[in-house]
Amino acid sequence: MASSSSKLIRGYEVVIGLENHVQLSTVSKIFSGSSTAFGAEPNTQASAVDLALPGTLPVLNRGAVERAIRFGLAVGAKVAPLSIFARKNYFYPDLPKGYQISQFEIPVVQGGKVEFFVGDEKKVVQLTRAHLEEDAGKSLHEDYHGQSGIDLNRAGTPLLEIVSEPEMRSAAEACEYAKTLHALVMWLGICDGNMQEGSFRCDVNVSVRKPGEPFGTRREIKNLNSFRYLLQAVDYEVNWQIDEIEDGRKIQQATVLFNPDTGETRAMRSKEDSADYRYFPDPDLPPLVIGADWIERVKQEMPELPSQMAKRFEEQDGLSPYDAALITESLAKARYFETARDACGHPKLVVNWMNGEIARLLNAKGQTFEDVHVQPRVLGRLIERISSGVISNSGAKDVFKAICEDSRDLPEVVDEVIKALGVEQVSDTGAIEAILDEVLAANPKSVEEFRAGKDKAFNALVGQAMKATKGKANPSLVNELLKKKLAG
Structure with missing residues (x-):
């Protein structure tokens, strides 16, 4: 099925909320000193605390709290001065205590918002909470x-x-929200973002309703670990729910799984409500107290946020809000832009090349900006050579193809390739004037037609001049000098 992007699907409004589980980047676990490294042999990183052996007590990891504070500050939320850990009771074989330590009534992060773009349309989604x-x-x-x-x-x-909050109205919105959240937690350094290893997981609550009606019954799609699967799962679930309603059946609240092989969702179990978990404050953990001085210290150590950097690029470099948002999708991308811009002084041209040739190259290889081989100073030199008329745009693309596998951070590489390919433009005024004199003498009919008001004749003369120089003449200089000669 195609990705949902419209407000109404088959006459129904889609209502979507996300719960994202973000694995924090601490080296040890939240209540024990065991390692969090991925890929170890089974049960080699499970201490007595993790195994829930009798007599063990949890001790809260300060680093995990600081990462929660950092996230709260980044989304403009309230960081609770006092929050409570609770026991969430359920019984699975992989839950050794018979309960999960979580937060319920008083979470550490309260409120906040996430801003993102769907196409060039800006969206804002409010957050309910973030809890450890x-x-x-x-x-x-x-x-x-x-x-x-x-x-x-x-x-x-x-x-x-x-x-x-359940404020998203299409699969496309949910996907862009998740991508933005994913980029933010990596930008902040609180999560490595590796979705294949389970570091960033998406649970998506989906319901449908006729416009103006109360919210419908939701079903929760669990543990989506790719943005492509998120799109596919939501689209299938939306259409499945509409089919059920149209056939006269009621939607039953449930937890469902997505099968990427079939592209379908299937019910796993009836959905529990909070009362089913019998939450109560964990007697082994005191309230988490976060003083104003701790919050201020974390704030001082935080990097410039994507929204702040995007605003700076708008004001300082004249970028549109959409371009600024694209450039700040990741810290690697933003740093690349800054270095290339500083090397050439043409921010808009840098954005065009990053979103054009470089993006096409990375997409073809399934790579991200962390994998770019063409170093930013090298791209800056290439753009400078275009803007100064040394090479044309078409010649620059040939140069880019030649250097795209060269990871050397040496701007001189650009000049070497320009010389080797022979794509340097002719910008010598005297040489171009001599060629134009020959073109005008050989094409008196085109000259006469131009002076009679036929603009096409001018383009024909430019074409003859470019042909005479084998495409190497500087086009803007050819146009400028030709107009002067025809006006004389």
């Missing part, structure tokens, strides 16, 4: 001779669960 919690273990079902195994390496891994 521990991850569960993992059930293993492969290579165990028909049996299942339990790996508790992930048990106790620190998570920040970020909950949005």
Whole structure:
């Protein structure tokens, strides 16, 4: 199915809210000293605390709290001066305590908002909360001779669960929101963003309703680990719910899984409400108290935020809000822009090349800006050579192709390639004037037609001049000198 982007789908309004589980970038777990490194042999990173052995007590990881504070400040939320840890009671084989330590009534981060673009349209989604919690273990079902195994390496891994308000109205909006959130947590350095390893997971709540009616019954799509799957899952779920309603059936609240092989969602279990988890304050953990001095210290250590940097690019470099948002999608992309801009002094041209030739190259290879081979100072030199008339735009593309696999941070590479390819423009006024004299003498009919008011004749003369120089003449200089000669 195609991606949803309109406000109404088959006459129904789509209502979407996201819950994102962000694995925090601490080296140890949230309540124990065990490592959080990915890929270890099963159960080699599970301490007595993680195994819930009798007599063990949790001790809160200060680094996890600081990362939560950093996120709260970045989204303009209230960082609670006092928050409470609670026990969320449920029984799975990979949950050794029989409960998960989380936050319920008083989370550490309250409110906030995330701004993003869908195409060139700006969107704002309000956040409900972000709370700290521990991850569960993992059930293993492969290579165990028909049996299942339990790996508790992930048990106790620190998570920040970020909950949005149900304010998104299409799969496209939900996807761009998730992408923006993903980029932000990596920008802040609180998460590595590796979706394949489970560092950033999306749970999507979806319902549909006729315009103006109350919210419909939601179904939660669990553990989506790619933006492409998010789009596909939401689109399928929306159409499935509409089909059910149109056929006279009621939507039942449920937790569902997405199968990427079939492109379908299927119900896993009936959806629990908060009362089913029997939350109560964890007696082993005191309230989390965050003083104003702690918040201020974290604030002073934070990097410039994407929104702040985008605003600076708008005011300082004259970029549109849309271009500024694109350039600040990641810190690597923003730093690349700044370095290339400083090397050539043409911010808009840098943006055009980043969103044009470089983006096409990366998309073809399935890469991101962290993988760019053409160094920013090299791109800056290439753009400077275009703006100064040394090479044409078409010649610059040939040069770019030649240097796109060269990772040397040497602007001189551009000049070497220009010389080797022989694409340097002729910008010698005397040489071009001599060629134009020959062109005018050889094309008296075109000269006569131009003076009779036929603009096409001028283009024909320019074409003859470019042909005579084998395309190497500076086009703007040819135009300027030709107009002077025809006016004389």
